[in-house]
Amino acid sequence: MDYLQIKRVNSLNGNIKISGAKNASLPLIAMVILAKNSVSIKNLPHVADINTLLKLLSNLGAKCNREEDITTVDTSTLTQTKATYDIVKTMRASILVLGPILARFGHCEVSLPGGCAIGQRPVDLHLKALEQMGAVINIEAGYIHAMAPDGLKGCNIIFDKITVTGTANIVMAAALAEGVTTITNAAREPEVVQLCEILNANGVKIDGIGTAVLTIQGTDKKLIHIDEFSVIPDRIEAGTYLCAAAITRSELTLTDVNPKHLGAVLSKLQEMGSKFTTTEDTITIHPSDVIKAVKIVTQEYPAFPTDMQAQFMALATQAEGTSIIEERLFENRFMHVSELQRMGADISLNGNVATVNGKSKLSGTDVMATDLRASSALVLAGLVADGITNVHRIYHLDRGYDSLEKKLQNVGADIVRLKE
Ligand code: UD1
Numbered sequence: 001m002d003y004l005q006i007k008r009v010n011s012l013n014g015n016i017k018i019s020g021a022k023n024a025s026l027p028l029i030a031m032v033i034l035a036k037n038s039v040s041i042k043n044l045p046h047v048a049d050i051n052t053l054l055k056l057l058s059n060l061g062a063k064c065n066r067e068e069d070i071t072t073v074d075t076s077t078l079t080q081t082k083a084t085y086d087i088v089k090t091m092r093a094s095i096l097v098l099g100p101i102l103a104r105f106g107h108c109e110v111s112l113p114g115g116c117a118i119g120q121r122p123v124d125l126h127l128k129a130l131e132q133m134g135a136v137i138n139i140e141a142g143y144i145h146a147m148a149p150d151g152l153k154g155c156n157i158i159f160d161k162i163t164v165t166g167t168a169n170i171v172m173a174a175a176l177a178e179g180v181t182t183i184t185n186a187a188r189e190p191e192v193v194q195l196c197e198i199l200n201a202n203g204v205k206i207d208g209i210g211t212a213v214l215t216i217q218g219t220d221k222k223l224i225h226i227d228e229f230s231v232i233p234d235r236i237e238a239g240t241y242l243c244a245a246a247i248t249r250s251e252l253t254l255t256d257v258n259p260k261h262l263g264a265v266l267s268k269l270q271e272m273g274s275k276f277t278t279t280e281d282t283i284t285i286h287p288s289d290v291i292k293a294v295k296i297v298t299q300e301y302p303a304f305p306t307d308m309q310a311q312f313m314a315l316a317t318q319a320e321g322t323s324i325i326e327e328r329l330f331e332n333r334f335m336h337v338s339e340l341q342r343m344g345a346d347i348s349l350n351g352n353v354a355t356v357n358g359k360s361k362l363s364g365t366d367v368m369a370t371d372l373r374a375s376s377a378l379v380l381a382g383l384v385a386d387g388i389t390n391v392h393r394i395y396h397l398d399r400g401y402d403s404l405e406k407k408l409q410n411v412g413a414d415i416v417r418l419k420e
Helices: 022-034 048-059 092-105 124-132 164-175 190-201 235-247 259-271 306-316 335-342 372-384 404-410
Strands: 002-007 013-017 039-042 063-066 070-074 107-111 136-140 143-147 156-158 180-184 213-217 251-255 275-278 282-286 295-297 321-326 346-350 353-358 366-368 388-392 414-419
Touching: 002 372, 013 404, 022 039, 022 048, 022 070, 022 092, 022 164, 022 190, 048 063, 048 070, 048 092, 092 107, 092 124, 092 143, 092 164, 124 136, 124 143, 124 156, 124 164, 164 180, 164 190, 164 213, 235 251, 235 259, 235 282, 235 306, 235 372, 259 275, 259 282, 306 321, 306 335, 306 353, 306 372, 335 346, 335 366, 335 372, 372 388, 372 404, 404 414
Parallel strands: 013 251, 156 180, 295 321, 366 388
Antiparallel strands: 002 388, 002 414, 039 070, 063 070, 107 143, 136 143, 180 213, 251 282, 275 282, 321 353, 346 353
């Protein structure tokens, strides 16, 4: 197993190119199940989750070909409809194939994803919405069995909670359904917006893109032709490198990024003392002498993302004063707290609220990554901790960060990948 070894750095300097967004790529790859042609996708990030989904589609009979910057996916040869446990257990987002496979073939079986480090993460809202569209769903022996032999029918769906993959799944199911589907309380994340925009540009009329009410005109099982497209930049990867600059008080320029997707993150960093210069696709963060404490509440887009909570907690350990971080989306997303405490952070937890007293002197030690974003928080802490920090179990990190250690090395970090 690999681990990362990080030594304290005085400052970072240079440019980091942001990769395509993992969370946009996953629904966009699943979307190809709705296409009759071989689809070319540009800017997919080189991360394990993408390989997992491509492997799942290949197992089902699709042809996937990955080159450096262009991936082609052809689902015209897809014949199997069962997403098995061995793949789903490694990536919950495998549930994204349920909507499009059911809509196209009239049946689909997906292993139940089970528990997850950051909380329960049920898929009940996906299933309830598909049932409203006419699917018959049974859970048997750990599998979701979904049937819609006469096809899915458009209807009005009101999500009880905002769900990102739930919205994507139902948008894809609705794309091939008969009639009009309206989704109220839809997710407005940029990743959902890109999925809708591409479908809309390729023959599935969708109104309300980027709002909480989406109206999708189904094609009644007619597969669509999807033109080549390029995945949007990863706003969470970008936010993580902005935190790396802020915590080391460095000047860094991010390229191939969309500042408009980072509103809440930039505004919190500004409150903490950072300054920025932005263009349409770059962000330069300027160093600040003092990092100020903040109050953060994680919520759905456009509010502050839960996927940036752990990284901001690492940053808050270096802020002057007391920061309060409230996690509203996932009940157990504080696994990084005990590892940061082991490095010397002063953090107390009360339910879903963390109180971080800064500024703490951090010391390098052996720490364990517990989930994807928790991993990067430990890397950030390692950049400013005295001595050597070894971050173990980085397979979590490899699920979602494209070449993290290389990108950090290029801007002057002392970080290497080693074998246990
Ligand atoms: C997506 C992102 C993940 C991010 C999360 C929240 C992908 C691949 N993953 O995850 O990185 O942290 O959004 O921004 O895009 N819920 C239910 N029932 C459901 C579905 C969700 O109760 O059927 C709850 C969840 O437990 C959670 C909340 O709704 O408390 C939001 O979850 P959701 O938006 O669905 O997260 P994911 O789409 O899994």
